[in-house]
Amino acid sequence: MWNGHGGVAIGSYTNGGMKDVLVRNVSFNGTEDGIRFKSAVGRGGVVQDIYFDNLQMQNIQDYAFSMNANYNNQSPATGSLTSLQYVPQFQNISVNNLIVDYAGQAIRITGLAYAPISNISFNNVTFKAAHQYAIVDADNVSMHNVSYQQATELGAVYHYGISGPGPE
Numbered sequence: 001m002w003n004g005h006g007g008v009a010i011g012s013y014t015n016g017g018m019k020d021v022l023v024r025n026v027s028f029n030g031t032e033d034g035i036r037f038k039s040a041v042g043r044g045g046v047v048q049d050i051y052f053d054n055l056q057m058q059n060i061q062d063y064a065f066s067m068n069a070n071y072n073n074q075s076p077a078t079g080s081l082t083s084l085q086y087v088p089q090f091q092n093i094s095v096n097n098l099i100v101d102y103a104g105q106a107i108r109i110t111g112l113a114y115a116p117i118s119n120i121s122f123n124n125v126t127f128k129a130a131h132q133y134a135i136v137d138a139d140n141v142s143m144h145n146v147s148y149q150q151a152t153e154l155g156a157v158y159h160y161g162i163s164g165p166g167p168e
Contacts, residue, residue, distance in 0.1 A: 007031045007057065010047060011038035012071045015086045017045040027056045034060045034103065037067040037090055040074035041112075044088025052095045060103035064127060065095060067109045067117050069137075080114050090117045096124055102151050103129040111137035122146050 007028035010018060028034055034057040037047065057064055069075060069088040081087050090111070100106065106127035111117035117138040125143070128151040135141055 004031050006033040006036040007055075007060075008052075009033070009036045009038070010050070011036075011043075011088075012040065013043045014039045014047050014088060015043055015045040018047045019049045021050045022053070023051070023055070024053045025055075027058075028060065029058045030061075031057075032061045033066050034064040034100065035066070035095070036063070037093075038071040039069055039088035039090075040071040041076060041079065041084050041088070042074065042086050043071075044069065044086045046089045046091070048089075048092045050093045052093075052098065054097045055095075055099075057098070057100045058102060060100065062104045063108045064098075064100040064103035064105070064129060065107045065109075065122075067093075067111070067120070067138075069112045069115060069117060070110055075112055078114065079112075084114075087112070087115045089115055090120075092119045094121045094123070096122075098122070098125040100125075100127045100129060103127065105129055105131040105133070106148060107133035107135070109133075109135045109138045109141065113137050117141075 106129040120141045122143045125146045128149045
């Protein structure tokens with residue numbers, strides 16, 4: 001994928017649920033985010049068993065991998081799975097064999113205190129990014145053979161006003 005909002009985006013309405021998804025052998029260049037999950041209370045559901053394998057990203061403006069259960073700050077600060085309707089539940093997500101050649105931030109995971117994001121694994125991943133990661137309200141986030149290299153700028157790309165060569 002060349003340029004765009006997100007390489008792979010799931011949400012924001014996930015109240016019907018989503019499971020057993022495989023994304024394999026894909027390249028992104030110049031997208032705002034690489035992999036993006038987003039939802040909020042009132043529009044959430046169970047999103048589980050999502051697998052990413054053999055992905056390459058270049059020139060990602062914001063996050064290489066982003067999960068946000070409080071999209072647009074719409075989720076209440078307190079509650080429970082039984083007291084609220086349509087609570088986002090992201091679980092069992094696996095990212096394998098990923099190479100990121102620049103992102104603003106490698107990983108952002110923001111769950112909810114009463115519905116933490118759970119069982120996220122990163123295996124054989126190389127990040128080159130301006131910032132490493134921020135993980136809040138998440139359980140069992142594992143990283144195996146994950147490397148990070150500090151990077152300070154985007155490569156040549158045309159994206160939302162950033163100049164550079166376009167697709168040929």
